[in-house]
Amino acid sequence: MSENIGRIVGVNGNLLTVEFEKPVVQNEVAYAALGESRLKAEVIRVRGRYAELQVFEDTTGLKEGDRVDFTGELLSVELGPGLLTQIFDGLQNPLPKLAEECGFFLQRGRYLEALPREAKWAFTPAAKAGQTVTAGETIGSVPEGIFQHRIMVPFGLRGQLTVDGVAAAGAYTVDGVVAKLRDADGVVHEVRLMQRWPVKIPIRAYAERLRPTEPLATKVRIVDTFFPVARGGTYCIPGPFGAGKTVLQQITSRYADVDIVIVAACGERAGEVVETLREFPALTDPRTGKSLMERTLIICNTSSMPVAAREASVYTAVTIAEYYRQMGLNVLLLADSTSRWAQALREMSGRLEEIPGEEAFPAYLESVIASFYERGGIVKLKDGSLGSVTIGGTVSPAGGNFEEPVTQSTLKVVGAFHGLSRERSDQRRYPAIHPLESWSKYEGVVPSEQVALARRMLIQGNDVNQMMKVVGEEGTSIDDFTVYLKAEYVDAVYLQQDAYHAVDAATPADRQTYVFGRIVKILKTKMAFESKDAARKFFQHLTQATKDWNRAEQTSEEFGALEARIEKMVAEVTDYA
Amino acid sequence: MHRVYHRIERIAGNVITVQATGVTYRELAQVTSGQGVSLAQVIRIEGGRVDLQVFAGSRGISTDSQIRFLGHTMQVPFSESLMGRIFTGSGVPRDKGPAIHENLIEIGGPSVNPAKRIIPRNMVRTGIPMIDVFNTLVESQKLPIFSVAGEPYNPLLARIALQAEVDLIILGGMGLKHDDYLFFRDTLEKEGALSRSILFIHTAADPTVECLLVPDICLAVAEQFALQKKRVLVLLTDMTNFADSMKEIAITMEQIPSNRGYPGDLYSQLAARYEKAVDFDTAGSITVLAATTMPGDDVTHPVPDNTGYITEGQFYLRNGRIEPFGSLSRLKQLVNSKTREDHRTIMNTMIQLYASYKETLEKQSMGFRMSAWDRNLLKYGERFEAEMMDLRVNIPLEQALDLGWQILADCFSPEETGIPSKLTRKFWPKRTTAA
Numbered sequence A: 001m002s003e004n005i006g007r008i009v010g011v012n013g014n015l016l017t018v019e020f021e022k023p024v025v026q027n028e029v030a031y032a033a034l035g036e037s038r039l040k041a042e043v044i045r046v047r048g049r050y051a052e053l054q055v056f057e058d059t060t061g062l063k064e065g066d067r068v069d070f071t072g073e074l075l076s077v078e079l080g081p082g083l084l085t086q087i088f089d090g091l092q093n094p095l096p097k098l099a100e101e102c103g104f105f106l107q108r109g110r111y112l113e114a115l116p117r118e119a120k121w122a123f124t125p126a127a128k129a130g131q132t133v134t135a136g137e138t139i140g141s142v143p144e145g146i147f148q149h150r151i152m153v154p155f156g157l158r159g160q161l162t163v164d165g166v167a168a169a170g171a172y173t174v175d176g177v178v179a180k181l182r183d184a185d186g187v188v189h190e191v192r193l194m195q196r197w198p199v200k201i202p203i204r205a206y207a208e209r210l211r212p213t214e215p216l217a218t219k220v221r222i223v224d225t226f227f228p229v230a231r232g233g234t235y236c237i238p239g240p241f242g243a244g245k246t247v248l249q250q251i252t253s254r255y256a257d258v259d260i261v262i263v264a265a266c267g268e269r270a271g272e273v274v275e276t277l278r279e280f281p282a283l284t285d286p287r288t289g290k291s292l293m294e295r296t297l298i299i300c301n302t303s304s305m306p307v308a309a310r311e312a313s314v315y316t317a318v319t320i321a322e323y324y325r326q327m328g329l330n331v332l333l334l335a336d337s338t339s340r341w342a343q344a345l346r347e348m349s350g351r352l353e354e355i356p357g358e359e360a361f362p363a364y365l366e367s368v369i370a371s372f373y374e375r376g377g378i379v380k381l382k383d384g385s386l387g388s389v390t391i392g393g394t395v396s397p398a399g400g401n402f403e404e405p406v407t408q409s410t411l412k413v414v415g416a417f418h419g420l421s422r423e424r425s426d427q428r429r430y431p432a433i434h435p436l437e438s439w440s441k442y443e444g445v446v447p448s449e450q451v452a453l454a455r456r457m458l459i460q461g462n463d464v465n466q467m468m469k470v471v472g473e474e475g476t477s478i479d480d481f482t483v484y485l486k487a488e489y490v491d492a493v494y495l496q497q498d499a500y501h502a503v504d505a506a507t508p509a510d511r512q513t514y515v516f517g518r519i520v521k522i523l524k525t526k527m528a529f530e531s532k533d534a535a536r537k538f539f540q541h542l543t544q545a546t547k548d549w550n551r552a553e554q555t556s557e558e559f560g561a562l563e564a565r566i567e568k569m570v571a572e573v574t575d576y577a
Numbered sequence B: 001m002h003r004v005y006h007r008i009e010r011i012a013g014n015v016i017t018v019q020a021t022g023v024t025y026r027e028l029a030q031v032t033s034g035q036g037v038s039l040a041q042v043i044r045i046e047g048g049r050v051d052l053q054v055f056a057g058s059r060g061i062s063t064d065s066q067i068r069f070l071g072h073t074m075q076v077p078f079s080e081s082l083m084g085r086i087f088t089g090s091g092v093p094r095d096k097g098p099a100i101h102e103n104l105i106e107i108g109g110p111s112v113n114p115a116k117r118i119i120p121r122n123m124v125r126t127g128i129p130m131i132d133v134f135n136t137l138v139e140s141q142k143l144p145i146f147s148v149a150g151e152p153y154n155p156l157l158a159r160i161a162l163q164a165e166v167d168l169i170i171l172g173g174m175g176l177k178h179d180d181y182l183f184f185r186d187t188l189e190k191e192g193a194l195s196r197s198i199l200f201i202h203t204a205a206d207p208t209v210e211c212l213l214v215p216d217i218c219l220a221v222a223e224q225f226a227l228q229k230k231r232v233l234v235l236l237t238d239m240t241n242f243a244d245s246m247k248e249i250a251i252t253m254e255q256i257p258s259n260r261g262y263p264g265d266l267y268s269q270l271a272a273r274y275e276k277a278v279d280f281d282t283a284g285s286i287t288v289l290a291a292t293t294m295p296g297d298d299v300t301h302p303v304p305d306n307t308g309y310i311t312e313g314q315f316y317l318r319n320g321r322i323e324p325f326g327s328l329s330r331l332k333q334l335v336n337s338k339t340r341e342d343h344r345t346i347m348n349t350m351i352q353l354y355a356s357y358k359e360t361l362e363k364q365s366m367g368f369r370m371s372a373w374d375r376n377l378l379k380y381g382e383r384f385e386a387e388m389m390d391l392r393v394n395i396p397l398e399q400a401l402d403l404g405w406q407i408l409a410d411c412f413s414p415e416e417t418g419i420p421s422k423l424t425r426k427f428w429p430k431r432t433t434a435a
């Protein structure tokens, strides 16, 4: 490939204007020379002889006339064994390794290989010479932690290929050639343990896309019971600051019933990622008995890291998610926060002086968000197995107002909406998902008629509460008042959940079905009270007993004892008339 | 080699434009005019033209004023001799001491590699129950004090600074009233803390854009001390002035504003500063407390709003008290499990009951009859405000927790509080005066 060089003519923040001569490609990667180092950048607009580049680094020190090298390649990531358990920045630089080399601080212009080159992987061939294969089909596998990591026909190869030869079982590095494939034109392609893929292009090497139907248990009761997420579905968590978006994602990343979790910390606090990366190695995944870190991968481009790389980080994350999906695994991608990525787009759009849309976001915001969430899905692979990418993104609306472009664009495309409410978080009703405004299009883990009943109760309770604000408690009938207390009860013992309690933090699907069935029975029970004070007192006691029940291990004796106590309490006030 | 230019093509707002070559992005220049000498910084390069923001403002600059490019970005000296000293927003001595030129360091350096951070683990005790019990401050936390102008946020900052166990206090004033500057100086002096303090003060009388440098200077110096294993507390007041200066420059540069005139990168700019708060793996730490005034008492205003998304919680100061609602310390759960086993429960229960008290107050104000429960809540709320919320209360955490139990027991029965039975058995005060 011949050299393609340009010269800087303008610097505006992280936007460079570069004069070029030979052809350049939209979205190709280029490097701006800064003394001895090179700053990575991406072509984002071309006008006449000038290309505009967003630089993934701080541009301090660049000047007019500085050299820019165009690479002709789109921004890509490395895919292969050794990704799991790693912590990458938005451009897939392994951060711990960078720390070994550069110390406490990030250093611009330092790019490291994502996958370790020396590590050897025990390859077991699956394909045979003479067999025909297509992109995404399995050549063999290597064990990666708790998974069989499939080595697949590179996703970029087209048409039918004939296997010329497959390497014998043995230890190979990621660069090791494990198969040779011949395409229709007779060209031979080498397959290595590692392949590269451009992040902004979805991986489509599967048989067909299916509709997400099976629930994905997050172990958060209000989610799984009321506003469920499906495997291969998408959902969003908008909420004002401090309402609990990050905590909700953190507990989901721990407890969700999936094979792999990819955490994309996009433009938020570094400290929150640190909690995950320091705690996970020491936590045991109940599904596997191994460290939680073995199923986790972190993409970390926090708020003080370069803005353009923030945009890249969500694409890096979703590309890696799709890669593991290709192995028949269920992957959950948690992005916190998609608003920061949208703001990165806005910053660049502003520097490009594009015509601004609402709140100065670019006009194409909606389509960009839509195509990101479209990369979630459940697919049937070419070997018939299923793999899924579920995407959950937080949204950080300005002023906590959901009527803003990012929230609105997101709501149009996702399958579930977990709207966090300031009112509920102020009242410490966590998780602060609004029980009346949120919605989900997916099936949940408990029977839907039970959910409908509880929802009706919540709505009625809310109505009574509103009415009481006008007419007072004395103007409210005892029946209405009981409805209100029942609604408060469901809220306190079921919707609310203590993220920091060892047992209460995660309620498995079967326990939810069991407990919710019991609670619905209580809601249906007709009760008689002498006075409102007596009713209130009863529900205070019942609430406390039920909360204690939530905190008891399902297998413990206490669990049964508390349940019996609750039943007895309810029986005492039941109106058998 | 210094490069000197004399032909200014454009003067608008506090931005000047010159035709110049070989100038690097963010480089500093010295602008000499009839008004004296000011620093300026390159903020855009475009086809041979260079835009600079002039920190002392453009007033008095003539088209033939001299511009001398310095070949480096903004620097500050760093040494032990900074201790006890007071400087302006651009690092010039404001006290009578000598200028310091040793060991220059660049400001606005790269961010810490997240892999080198550790989970914060040390509580910062303040003796203020609304902080210690309900929103525990943690070493390396970044936290703003949201308040309207007129609230005693500066005295609160000073009090926390003096009570916190830190090695070094760095105060950055932005648009600080002269009286407030003297208040800080005299308070630190009187309490014997000035010798372990460094002040960078931009006052309301100084040119507005000069305050843009203050956070970066403070944090660059803090970072160096933290690397030398010092626990540094950085106080910034008022960050809204900082944001307003950014707005001013953005508007001059004809950037498309995103929200009420503020530039689209307000979040990133604020985050770049706040994220300097850190607990280093094998060295010291930086804790940042920043006053952020809310124009019109509106927390959805872009400055407090963006700040809230960046910082690890916030203290709301209203009517001279730290509000229990809205105030938040996101790091509290990292330390409050290790203080006392009842800490979290007291924290949650007392706030939930206080919320119920507020509802009852509303009902009362509408003239509704008060139930027995309401009367208990009213009693509780009043005691909570007087004995916990009042900023004059100054007691250690453990004493505050005991007080919490006492207030609860004086107003409620154990079940009414919803506290797990395990804890009430252990902590519920024995002699209960039933309500």
Ligand SMILES: Nc1ncnc2c1ncn2[C@@H]1O[C@H](COP(=O)(O)OP(=O)(O)O)[C@@H](O)[C@H]1O
Residues within 6 Å of the ligand: A239, A240, A241, A242, A243, A244, A245, A246, A247, A248, A430, A431, A432, A497, A498, A499, A500, B309, B328, B329, B330, B331, B333
């Ligand atoms: N489920 C929860 N249980 C208990 N506390 C919570 C919960 N969710 C949030 N919080 C509290 O609220 C704080 C802010 O939550 P966070 O997730 O950081 O908010 P956001 O990401 O929406 O800004 C947390 O630090 C914690 O103190």
Ligand SMILES: [Mg+2]
Residues within 6 Å of the ligand: A245, A246, A247, A268, A336
């Ligand atoms: Mg968050």
